[in-house]
Amino acid sequence: MSYEQFAYLYDRLMHDVPYDKWVQIIKKAANDYKVKGANLLDLACGTGELSIRLSRAGFQVTGIDLSEDMLSVAQAKTMEAGEAVFYIEQDMSQLEGLPVFDIVCICCDSINYLQTDEDVINTFKSVYEHLDENGLFIFDVHSLYKMNHLFINQTYAVNDEDVSLIWQCYEGDYPNSVEHDLSFFQLDDKTDMYRRYDELHFQRTYSLEQYIEWIEQAGFTILKVEADFSEGPINEKAERLFFYCKKK
Structure with a gap:
């Protein structure tokens, strides 16, 4: 990945x-x-x-x-x-x-x-x-503690003037795993509009x-x-x- x-x-x-x-x-x-x-x-x-x-x-x-x-x-x-x-x-x-x-x-x-x-x-x-x-x-x-108790079902966000991130964490399909659902928005200087990008990342410990x-x-x-x-x-x-x- x-x-x-x-x-x-x-x-x-x-x-x-x-x-x-x-x-x-x-x-x-x-x-x-x-x-x-x-x-x-x-x-x-x-x-x-x-x-x-x-x-x-x-x-x-x-x-x-x-x-x-x-x-x-x-x-x-x-x-x-x-x-x-x-x-x-x-x-x-x-x-x-x-x-x-x-x-x-x-x-x-x-x-x-x-x-x-x-x-x-x-x-x-x-x-x-x-x-x-x-x-x-x-x-x-x-650690197992971080994966299972600090990540799962948590949402993190960054909100700057020209770029923002919404980071949601869900329990993965495998034991002690998490899926990171990333949505970020970047200002396009040419159009003065925000472009959205989405990526899904996986972690397992x-x-x-x-x-x-x-x-x-x-x-x-x-x-x-x-x-x-x-x-x-x-x-x-x-x-x-x-x-x-x-x-x-």
Whole structure:
């Protein structure tokens, strides 16, 4: 599943995403676990916002995304920022033709957009094949609590002068899944009228135990699991889980 027209409004409507926190935890993990190189693969890189910040932080970044529209935005932003990020259009569950990397990250709950168990399992296998023996794999996902108690039957809205968004969340067909029904309205300067665009996006998560099982089956050792950008115990109302893994 990939973003289409929403890709061109994503940064505007999602301006509060804490990208700098992701950069901080990746830099800290690279230091804590003594990762030797700086070649980093940013899977599901979207509009390149995180890729650009990681590049500024000193990583040599390759960004991969399934959405051609997202990558078009990312490329333009990267050129404007004067950074060097190499972008590729691929499915993260079917990576091919790539070198190995010192760090692979999948941020912003992007794994939750994979629709089947097989897609998640294949993604972990693909990452394993493209990670250096001493490399680090970092990813985050929505918790069961967030998916089932904070998303379902909720409505979010953004209302600016020239663009608005209505975001409705419904329970999905699969366990622990949600459908995001997005309707956004953008002012057309030529006609002085608003154009409406609709997209439907799907997210699905799994239990902590299930992720651990799949990660270990793919050949990884889990170094630690954290929640909500903080160290310490994971409580039952944690919203986002972070996994730090290396090859066995």
